[in-house]
Amino acid sequence: MSNSDKSWSLDQFQVEPKDGETRFHDFDLAPALMRGIADQGFQYATPIQAQVLTHTLAGADAIGRAQTGTGKTAAFLITIINDLLKHPIEVKRYAGEPRALIVAPTRELAMQIEKDARGLCKHTDLRVMSVVGGMNFNRQQERLQSSLIDILVATPGRLLDFCTRRDLWLDRVEVLVLDEADRMLDMGFIPDVKRIVRHTPTSQYRQTLLFSATFNQDVMALAQRWTETPEVVEIEPTQVTTDTVDQKVYITETSQKFALLYNLISQQDLDKVMVFANRRDITRRLCERLQKKGMNAAMISGDVPQTQRMKTLERFRNGKVRVLIATDVAGRGIHIDGISHVVNYNLPEDPEDYVHRIGRTGRAGATGTSVSFACEDDAFLLPELEKAIGMKLECEYPPEELLKERPAPERELKDQQRQRDEQTERDQRAAQQASGQDS
Structure with a gap:
């Protein structure tokens, strides 16, 4: 236990037992x-956390099937942290x-x-650190060369770069987590992941969670190859898509989609x-x-520099951006509380992307709304989406008032004026700097 925990005890974190629920108190977890x-506000484990932790805290390997938003990240992080502390x-x-x-x-x-x-x-x-592509390479290299690391989170390409340069050694890895293995397959990362796994101890000398x-x-073949007698945990995706997210499909024409989007956001x-x-x-x-x-x-989107993407996400998280538009690759893994609505301007070609998209809202027990636009270009994708989520999607025509071109309401006019004022201020600063350099 670190010094900061000597004045804290479990008595300060009271959670009443509840039928059908598993408390984090019910596991033998380190006090720190x-x-x-407690700080994160977690009280009762989600279904995948309850099932996974029962096995992984005892040291077993695990293969988990779960959509985003089910709490799987906390499941493997709690496993890792508890193991390292004990x-x-x-x-x-x-x-x-x-x-x-964690890859x-x-x-x-x-x-x-x-x-x-x-x-x-x-x-x-x-100590926690990440090494990912698109961020400052030298700064990451400097930290790797000078700091002890307990938990490393990485994307495959940048991780291999540092392994090749011998800035990173994976032969002391005790727990290996491969997250979103299906997405790594889709993105062509499996050859890289195979090389990464070869850098770690053999499967009998590490705990592996996939x-x-x-x-x-393909996923199951890799899982069997990299794990030792794993426990298999499956959480049905319908829990994510139907319980907390109200799903609507508007049948519309391609030419009407922008007016529908704008009016939906502004009128509501x-x-x-x-x-x-x-x-x-x-998106642009x-x-x-x-x-x-x-x-x-x-x-x-994928062509926006990573530092700019992180700033944009932070502004969206803080409420300074009202509408965030994203592609699937950029939007994967975004966990931001309070997203009230997800709009599918285009229906995704991969049904799994639909599940991940609408999983951005209705998180952590909150409710959310998903609105999908189906037009002549992509309505044929609906049956596959319904199959993926295990339910029929109700399709309706949008109300007439959402299709009319309307003048910008007062809120947008104020935003517009503020944007003009900010641009004027930037232009004035640039002019002052230029005149200073000329003199």
Whole structure:
């Protein structure tokens, strides 16, 4: 237990037993970790947490099938943190030798996992770090060369870069987590992941946890290859999509979709909206058109620099951006509380992407709304989406008032004026700097 926990006890974290629910108190967790759990406001384990932790806290390997939003991240982080706290290393340690490794397919997901890990580790001495592509390479290299690491979160390419340069050694990894294995397959990362796994101790000398939204043949073949007699835990996706998210499908024409989107947000005065499109050019065009209407909108896609994406996400999280438009790759793994509505401007071609998209809302027990636009270009995708979520989607025509072009309401006009004022201020600063340089 770290010094900060000596004045804290479980008596300060009271959770009443409840029929059919598993408390975190019901597991034998380290007090410093329990304080981190209390800080996060966790009281009762989600179904996947309850099932996974029963096995993994005892040291078993596990394969979990669960969609985003079910609490799987906390399940593997609690396993890792508890194990590292209860089995401290007595021998001398060196920089660049993590004790636990979490591999994720996208930068956003990796950085979200890092943030969650820091929250749970707040009252411990464990050090958390991420290495992801698109961020400052030299700064990450400097930290690897100078700091001890307990938990490392990484994307495959950047992780291998550092292994090749011998800035990172994975032979001391005690727990290996492969998150969203199906997405890593889709993105072509499996050759890289195979190389990463070869850098770690053999499967009998490490604990391996693998999570995937789907259990197809390829995923199961990899899971069996990398784990030792694993426990298999499956949580049905319908729990994510139907219990907390109200799903609507509006039948519309391609030419009406923008007016429908704009009116939906402005007339209902929606505050925190995430819009998904299938291509980067569509996200850019949508963002520009909404901004011209005076709406506070921003976009993230694969061609936006990572530092800019992180700033945009932070502004959206803080309420400074009202509408965030994203592609599936950029939107995967975004965990932001309070997203009231998800709009599918295009229906996704992959049904699993639909589940991940609408999982951005209705999180952590809150309710949310998903609105999908089905037009002549993509309505044929609906049967596969319904099959993926195990329910029939009700299709309806949008109310007439949502299709009419209307002048911008007062809120948008104020946003527009504020944007003009900010631009004027930037222009004045630039002019002052230029005149200073000339003199």
